[in-house]
Amino acid sequence: MKKIKTLNAARLVSDLKGIVGEAFVSDDIYDRVSYARDPMPYDIEDKNIPYAVVRPGSTEEISKLMTYLNKRKIPVFLHGSGTSLGGHSRPKMRSVVLATNRFNQIEINEEYMFMECGCGTICADLMKALDKKGYLLPMNPGSQIVATMGGLIATNTIGHMVDVHYGRPSHRVLGLEVVLPTGEIIETGTKSLRRPSGIDLTRFFAGSEGLFGIITKARMDLIQKPFMKYVAAFFKEPESAAYSFMRMYREKIPMPLYGEFLGANSARVGFQTKGLEPPEGCVTLATSLGRTQKEADENAELVRSIFEQEKAFRSMTLGPGEEQEKIWASREFILHTTQGKGNFVAIEIVSAIPHLAKAMTEIHEVPKTLKIFRDAEIYTYGHLGALSLHGLFVIPNEWSDAKKKAAFMEVMGVDRRMNLKYEAAGGEWGQMAVRVPFWRKKYGEKAYGLLKQMKAVFDPSNILNPKNIDGL
Amino acid sequence: MGKAEDKKEKKKMREDLLLATQQCIACEFCVPSCPLYSGWLTDSATGRMQSLHYAIKSKMDLDDRLREILYSCTTCGNCEFKCKSFSQAVKVTDIVKKARRMFVKEGKGPMPVHKLMIESLKAKGNPLGEPVQKRKGEYPSTFKKKDHAETLLFFGCVTSYQDFEIIPSTFEILEGAQIDFTALEVEEYCCGYIAHLVGAEEDFEKCKEMNMNAISKIGPKRLVTTCAGCFRTFKELYPEGAFNGIPVLHGIQYIENLIEDGKIQFKFLPARRVVYHDPCDLGRHLGIFDPPRNIIRQIPGVELIEFESNRYHADCCGGGGGYKSVNLEKSLEVASKRVAAAASAGADVIVSACPSCKRNLQLAADLGQQQRKWKIQVMDITELVAQAMIGA
Numbered sequence: 001m002k003k004i005k006t007l008n009a010a011r012l013v014s015d016l017k018g019i020v021g022e023a024f025v026s027d028d029i030y031d032r033v034s035y036a037r038d039p040m041p042y043d044i045e046d047k048n049i050p051y052a053v054v055r056p057g058s059t060e061e062i063s064k065l066m067t068y069l070n071k072r073k074i075p076v077f078l079h080g081s082g083t084s085l086g087g088h089s090r091p092k093m094r095s096v097v098l099a100t101n102r103f104n105q106i107e108i109n110e111e112y113m114f115m116e117c118g119c120g121t122i123c124a125d126l127m128k129a130l131d132k133k134g135y136l137l138p139m140n141p142g143s144q145i146v147a148t149m150g151g152l153i154a155t156n157t158i159g160h161m162v163d164v165h166y167g168r169p170s171h172r173v174l175g176l177e178v179v180l181p182t183g184e185i186i187e188t189g190t191k192s193l194r195r196p197s198g199i200d201l202t203r204f205f206a207g208s209e210g211l212f213g214i215i216t217k218a219r220m221d222l223i224q225k226p227f228m229k230y231v232a233a234f235f236k237e238p239e240s241a242a243y244s245f246m247r248m249y250r251e252k253i254p255m256p257l258y259g260e261f262l263g264a265n266s267a268r269v270g271f272q273t274k275g276l277e278p279p280e281g282c283v284t285l286a287t288s289l290g291r292t293q294k295e296a297d298e299n300a301e302l303v304r305s306i307f308e309q310e311k312a313f314r315s316m317t318l319g320p321g322e323e324q325e326k327i328w329a330s331r332e333f334i335l336h337t338t339q340g341k342g343n344f345v346a347i348e349i350v351s352a353i354p355h356l357a358k359a360m361t362e363i364h365e366v367p368k369t370l371k372i373f374r375d376a377e378i379y380t381y382g383h384l385g386a387l388s389l390h391g392l393f394v395i396p397n398e399w400s401d402a403k404k405k406a407a408f409m410e411v412m413g414v415d416r417r418m419n420l421k422y423e424a425a426g427g428e429w430g431q432m433a434v435r436v437p438f439w440r441k442k443y444g445e446k447a448y449g450l451l452k453q454m455k456a457v458f459d460p461s462n463i464l465n466p467k468n469i470d471g472l
Numbered sequence: 473m474g475k476a477e478d479k480k481e482k483k484k485m486r487e488d489l490l491l492a493t494q495q496c497i498a499c500e501f502c503v504p505s506c507p508l509y510s511g512w513l514t515d516s517a518t519g520r521m522q523s524l525h526y527a528i529k530s531k532m533d534l535d536d537r538l539r540e541i542l543y544s545c546t547t548c549g550n551c552e553f554k555c556k557s558f559s560q561a562v563k564v565t566d567i568v569k570k571a572r573r574m575f576v577k578e579g580k581g582p583m584p585v586h587k588l589m590i591e592s593l594k595a596k597g598n599p600l601g602e603p604v605q606k607r608k609g610e611y612p613s614t615f616k617k618k619d620h621a622e623t624l625l626f627f628g629c630v631t632s633y634q635d636f637e638i639i640p641s642t643f644e645i646l647e648g649a650q651i652d653f654t655a656l657e658v659e660e661y662c663c664g665y666i667a668h669l670v671g672a673e674e675d676f677e678k679c680k681e682m683n684m685n686a687i688s689k690i691g692p693k694r695l696v697t698t699c700a701g702c703f704r705t706f707k708e709l710y711p712e713g714a715f716n717g718i719p720v721l722h723g724i725q726y727i728e729n730l731i732e733d734g735k736i737q738f739k740f741l742p743a744r745r746v747v748y749h750d751p752c753d754l755g756r757h758l759g760i761f762d763p764p765r766n767i768i769r770q771i772p773g774v775e776l777i778e779f780e781s782n783r784y785h786a787d788c789c790g791g792g793g794g795y796k797s798v799n800l801e802k803s804l805e806v807a808s809k810r811v812a813a814a815a816s817a818g819a820d821v822i823v824s825a826c827p828s829c830k831r832n833l834q835l836a837a838d839l840g841q842q843q844r845k846w847k848i849q850v851m852d853i854t855e856l857v858a859q860a861m862i863g864a
Binding site: 026028029030031033034035037038039041043046053055081082083101102122143145146342343344397398 | 491494495497498499500501503504511512513514518519522523525526527529530537538541554
């Protein structure tokens with residue numbers, strides 16, 4: 001991308017205001033800095049602070065904005081809620097930040113059996129709206145209280161859910177409204193529950209990580225809320241937890257919708273935070289489903305029996321209630337492991353089924369292999385049912401930005417190595433920005449070249465989330 | 473304080489705030505919970521923390537825009553609770569208050585309207601510009617201040633100068649329960665909470681001293697306040713064991729005790745659905761949720777219902793943290809959302825235990841009623857209790 005030699009920022013801001021209205025553009029330094037930060041554990045560099053933040057209110061406004069910015073080759077970074085742990089939403093050069101939070105419309109159409117939502121709709125708001133009508137949103141990220149649907153669909157993530165149930169957004173989205181980086185508006189997909197066979201541009205954008213276009217509206221099918229039953233099990237060895245889920249797949253046990261794992265350190269912190277007796281060893285939590293409560297109960301018993309067979313020293317099924325909520329909430333308190341000492345960096349690795357136990361052993365040994373985090377405490381957790389594991393390290397506040405960044409990169413090296421080794425490619429946080437070196441290694445330079453060519457087709461001036469495709 | 477010492481203290485304030493603001497990881501989990509969130513991040517805890525962090529890290533001079541960002545916070549603490557749910561809570565309200573102290577220390581704060589309030593505080597013992605004598609304006613004409621009593625009532629400035637019902641109702645309750653009590657009348661001085669909230673710590677210290685002297689002179693066995701802000705101030709900001717170590721109770725705790733002791737009995741009230749609004753200072757900040765609910769449940773004819781967001785999740789009335797005086801319109805907008813939530817929950821009456829919440833919700837309720845949006849009554853819990861002691 002050609003570097004912009006001179007840009008009249010005042011003129012830019014004035015023009016942006018002309019498109020979306022004065023109240024929705026800011027060049028105030030504090031607004032610009034606030035939208036530039038994300039959960040990456042080091043501060044934004046001054047050279048990457050955006051010129052302005054713009055909050056359009058309609059697809060037409062986004063179209064006009066992109067036409068304007070494309071003509072002038074001014075980079076744009078999208079900001080849903082900026083929750084990406086993979087560096088997607090952090091501006092990597094002077095740019096305009098386009099925030100999508102005004103696109104928060106929800107429409108549930110029970111005649112057609114789909115729902116439509118704006119890209120800035122908060123996941124938890126949509127979950128709540130669907131729940132009221134007896135439907136389930138087939139995604140559940142840890143950031144649900146603030147993550148936006150546009151970001152989730154663009155990342156093609158389902159958070160903690162096990163894939164075999166409802167698939168991913170790319171499987172569930174019926175159609176999208178998209179503004180291309182060049183400003184044109186296109187619609188993809190269908191209003192029918194029968195998705196198009198063959199080429200459907202929907203799938204180009206669901207999972208495009210904001211490289212090809214701006215998803216402004218999404219249509220997804222309605223999923224009837226199933227009955228649920230909860231299971232908790234406690235293990236001395238984390239590998240036993242991994243073997244349990246490997247066995248469930250092998251023995252054709254109805255997979256739970258969630259198969260969560262808390263390593264011993266994480267469980268201790270999470271349980272203490274919720275006022276529960278800290279467990280000895282590690283914990284697995286599963287949510288079994290059924291079309292009836294009886295079926296959910298039976299499936300939960302099957303899951304529990306697998307846990308027992310794989311040496312759980314204690315296991316139980318739990319109905320909805322305080323104990324179940326507390327145990328599950330302890331999982332949500334995972335970031336308490338930072339104990340107020342600083343920020344964090346976490347690896348997100350996925351394993352193919354046969355390697356899961358081995359990956360579990362290795363993740364606990366990671367600190368021995370590191371330099372900056374040599375022998376540091378690693379807090380393990382993950383979504384074992386979805387074959388996914390995390391290892392979290394605390395980055396102390398006192399470290400310099402340079403050291404924080406180096407520490408972050410060191411851990412990302414482990415992420416890369418383990419995903420390659422265990423024949424997977426992560427499953428929640430996307431592939432670009434921080435993972436570009438991994439992607440190139442895994443799929444090769446030819447594939448990477450094709451990806452860049454695709455980017456150029458959609459975004460000839462390379463203005464939309466540029467550099468995410470180049471890596472950090 | 474010498475010049476060098478002053479400089480050192482200012483530097484230390486900045487260093488502490490730099491470290492504290494690093495604790496915010498910009499995850500934005502707190503954003504939807506901020507009552508003042510307008511769609512811009514700077515109107516949320518994340519934006520406040522990131523703005524402050526950047527200004528200090530970049531060694532910027534404190535400017536009016538940053539001041540506006542930091543004084544536009546009701547200190548309700550909802551953000552901390554949301555943060556705490558997922559991470560080690562960033563002490564946003566502490567950081568905001570420390571930042572405000574930094575503004576005052578560097579001669580850049582508080583907000584102009586707060587300066588007027590502090591001037592009034594110094595001159596008249598209240599931040600509202602009201603004459604000292606008016607403090608006893610709502611006291612019953614029969615009231616005679618005693619030199620000593622077992623229970624000493626402390627009403628606070630909002631109750632004394634801006635409310636017509638809480639003082640007479642409280643007197644009725646205590647007289648009905650045959651309690652030996654008195655109140656400070658014109659010798660009551662602002663508890664100092666507003667000075668603390670806006671960063672005027674020296675002025676807060678003066679308030680503390682004045683009240684500690686006045687209360688000690690009476691030598692009561694307990695101090696009871698009907699104001700959530702005063703209560704939190706006495707509990708958290710005055711020294712432990714202030715007032716010769718006597719217990720400090722909020723009115724709701726005292727009334728609950730009197731009910732338990734059989735000194736208060738209720739009669740039937742006309743059927744009504746009452747929703748309890750948790751004041752941030754009592755609820756989220758001090759964890760006091762049950763006494764008011766226990767009281768309301770015991771009143772025959774009254775049905776207690778809940779806001780969808782209640783207890784730790786309760787939404788702010790929009791009036792706290794010194795914010796109402798900064799932006800009344802926005803403050804009322806927040807209060808209107810709370811009143812709308814009460815209406816949609818099916819409430820006839822909103823009851824609170826904080827005169828500031830009551831006042832803000834009352835203004836919003838009246839406004840909505842004029843616009844025919846809802847018809848809902850707003851009361852302090854003392855009013856409901858006093859009514860129930862007499863009956864319909």
